[in-house]
Amino acid sequence: MAGPELTRRALFGAAAGAGALALLAGGSRVAGAGDGDAAGADGAAHGHGVLHAGTRGSVDHARNGFDPHAVLTDFDGGATRRLPGGRVLREWTVVAEEKEIEIAPGVRFPAWTYNGRVPGPTLRASAGDLLRIRFVNATPHPHTMHFHGLHRAVADGAPGTGPGGLVAPGREHVYEFAAEPFGLHLYHCHTFPLAAHIAKGLYGAFIVDPPGGRPEARELVMVQNGFDTNFDSANEVYAVNTVAFAYLDRPIALPRDDLVRIYLVNVLEYDLLNSFHLHGNFFHYFPTGTSLEPSELTDTVAQVQGQRGILELRFPHPGRYMFHAHQSEFAELGWTGLFEVS
Ligand code: CU
Ligand code: CU
Helix, strand or coil, rough: CCCCCCHHHHHHHHCHHHHHHHHHCCCCCCCCCCCCCCCHHHHHHHHCCCCCCCCCCCCCHHHHHHHHHHHHHCCCCCEEECCCCHHHEEEEEEEEEEEEEECCCCCEEEEEEECCCCCCCCEEEECCCCCEEEEEEECCEEEECCCCCCCCCHHHCCCCCCHCCCCCCCCEEEEECCCCCCCEEEEEEEEEEHHHHEEEEEEEEEEEECCCCCCCCEEEEEEEEECCCCCCCCCCCCEEECCCCHHHHCCEEEECCCCEEEEEEEECCCCCCCCECCCCCCCCEEEEECCCCCCECCCEEEEECCCEEEEEEEECCCCEEEEEEECHHHHHHHCCEEEEEE
């Protein structure tokens, strides 16, 4: 029965309705741990969906080494010092490592990580800062760090751009460039086969704050991603910040009326489109964060891979507000969460 024809769309039947069931049951989590054989190709071969209602469990965030709730507010400004003339220099060391991570209860994925986490650290700078990223490749495969932004070709981290375009196993490279333009960007490995290198987890958010910063707000980083657990070039699990249903399991607590700013990035591989939909509210949307004027007041935004934008909103009413991909299939396979407004 197992075979290449057994894709996540075939598996989908097992997961369909799980999200709705959990909500009807009171809003607790829905990502079942499977039967112990649900992880990876073996689970697929047995015909189980990797996520299905019924059994319950929880992801061991300590073992993963990162917690999706901490990822929301974990901004890494690097080590800073002033250069002669006053310009700020920011320095980071980012290490590519192979690591098995748990992406849903009992579902393990052999990830490639930046600094041991997926998504990698959210690197943050102010417009005009000089950035120096020492990239160490501690894996058996070549990798790079390719940043979106305005920089010289030699800092691009893509094949054919010099030594940073392919960093061999055990080697390192320093990428240096200015933080510009201000906005919400991303970085990812640009080694071919590109889809595989991204799908394995080598990506992260990159924020460049405008001169003077943005208004004070509760800030959250959400990197939309997915995981191909049976290596058929289609995703079985969808998420924001890696762990399926992490924010359905434990809603994101927000105070009523406070300004909330969400840095939303889509790095999802294998699917053409991703989206963010919010219940009971609307948000101002700043595409790529490169303007201080929003383009739209909406409750749904679509992003292709590499697209990103900043959402700003306030919740005037207390209660639980769902957010999820408006591809219902993704929502039911992990990409659903809740804001708990008090
Ligand atoms: Cu790579
Ligand atoms: Cu890119």
